[in-house]
Amino acid sequence: MKIGLFGFGCVGQGLWKVLHETKGVKAEIGRICIKNAEKPRPLPAHFFTTNPDDILNDPDIDIVVELIDDAETAFRLVSAALKQGKSVVTANKKMIAHHLPELHALQQKTGASLLYEGACCASIPIIRNLEEYYDNDLLTSVEGIFNGTTNYILSKVFEENKTFDEALQLAQENGFAESDPRLDLEGFDPKYKLCILLLHAFGVFVEPEAVFHFGIHRLNAFDAEFARRRGGSLKLVARCYRQGDQVGAYCIPRFVPGNHRYASVRNEYNAVTLESAFSEQQVFVGKGAGDKPTGCAVLSDISALRYQYKYEYRKWQQNGSFFNTSDTELQLYVRYSTGASVADADFTEITERFMSGDTHYTIGRIPVRKLQRAAWLSDPRVSVVEIN
Ligand code: HSE
Numbered sequence: 046m047k048i049g050l051f052g053f054g055c056v057g058q059g060l061w062k063v064l065h066e067t068k069g070v071k072a073e074i075g076r077i078c079i080k081n082a083e084k085p086r087p088l089p090a091h092f093f094t095t096n097p098d099d100i101l102n103d104p105d106i107d108i109v110v111e112l113i114d115d116a117e118t119a120f121r122l123v124s125a126a127l128k129q130g131k132s133v134v135t136a137n138k139k140m141i142a143h144h145l146p147e148l149h150a151l152q153q154k155t156g157a158s159l160l161y162e163g164a165c166c167a168s169i170p171i172i173r174n175l176e177e178y179y180d181n182d183l184l185t186s187v188e189g190i191f192n193g194t195t196n197y198i199l200s201k202v203f204e205e206n207k208t209f210d211e212a213l214q215l216a217q218e219n220g221f222a223e224s225d226p227r228l229d230l231e232g233f234d235p236k237y238k239l240c241i242l243l244l245h246a247f248g249v250f251v252e253p254e255a256v257f258h259f260g261i262h263r264l265n266a267f268d269a270e271f272a273r274r275r276g277g278s279l280k281l282v283a284r285c286y287r288q289g290d291q292v293g294a295y296c297i298p299r300f301v302p303g304n305h306r307y308a309s310v311r312n313e314y315n316a317v318t319l320e321s322a323f324s325e326q327q328v329f330v331g332k333g334a335g336d337k338p339t340g341c342a343v344l345s346d347i348s349a350l351r352y353q354y355k356y357e358y359r360k361w362q363q364n365g366s367f368f369n370t371s372d373t374e375l376q377l378y379v380r381y382s383t384g385a386s387v388a389d390a391d392f393t394e395i396t397e398r399f400m401s402g403d404t405h406y407t408i409g410r411i412p413v414r415k416l417q418r419a420a421w422l423s424d425p426r427v428s429v430v431e432i433n
Pocket of ligand 1: 192
């Protein structure tokens with residue numbers, strides 16, 4: 046197998062390393078297309094090109110691996126490769142989440158395979174499991190810690206008393222964060238992964254814009270202390286679930302008691318919990334970010350292409366579900382400063398209030414549909430955490 050690789054950043058170099066350390070997969074990287082020809086590279090110059098056609102039009106290249114960070118350029122390259130009949134492996138969750146219907150249609154039309162295990166929780170083999178192992182079980186929910194950067198930051202804040210800023214810098218130095226770290230911090234990245242899993246778990250195409258998300262960007266030392274006093278910590282949790290024929294999803298920071306299974310999921314590790322009718326609860330834990338863990342998932346997809354593996358999107362074929370999160374209610378801690386106008390009317394029920402100096406919080410139940418429309422949530426003085 047000859048691979049044409051787009052991008053040679055953290056994950057691209059991770060793939061290079063795992064490909065050369067493994068004995069199992071006989072594949073070679075023939076060409077690497079990069080954006081910046083001036084940047085020093087750890088490989089001889091003959092590997093590199095800045096012209097995508099050197100890969101797309103090379104008949105010797107049968108597999109295209111796309112690992113760049115610009116989602117729209119990635120979509121054009123992946124579409125072009127599929128149209129050329131080349132199989133594609135990508136780890137670009139933003140691109141996939143925004144273009145799932147088109148990418149699905151292109152696979153049907155061209156017969157080429159598109160695999161993206163590395164896009165969801167890096168080293169945890171969740172997509173292929175949902176496709177193959179859980180095709181007959183009645184899944185009721187898929188949730189977990191889907192972002193390594195924010196989990197790393199929260200671990201450093203809770204366990205080593207680092208500030209949020211110090212912890213972010215360390216996550217960036219380790220290559221866990223996106224080039225634009227707001228995608229991690231504000232919860233976009235785990236939401237993209239959630240949209241992909243929604244299709245493989247429940248068979249629904251859901252645009253990222255339809256899913257409520259809130260990240261860890263507003264959390265502060267007071268919120269961390271609130272969680273500590275209650276005997277736990279905070280984790281950014283993404284969740285999708287089925288109720289009857291309706292499917293819902295959201296992503297929000299959650300208070301996790303010290304004895305909860307997520308409490309021991311630390312640093313860049315991710316966790317995925319599946320609930321289903323027959324097998325009940327199962328938890329997968331593994332590294333969710335980093336060069337080799339993500340490179341390893343990409344390698345596993347390359348390996349699967351040796352036997353012409355394709356996603357069958359079986360849940361979509363069986364589907365009778367539709368997406369509607371509106372009726373779900375969350376038990377929330379809403380912390381705000383004087384002057385921020387958190388609307389009491391959005392709460393179905395209020396169980397606790399706190400006021401001291403400039404810091405206030407309200408605990409109560411709010412339907413997700415109200416959160417999706419709440420103007421007060423865009424106020425930088427407001428933060429929210431789900432508590433159970
Ligand atoms: N920035 C992502 C994360 C990389 O931290 O989880 C892996 O998808």
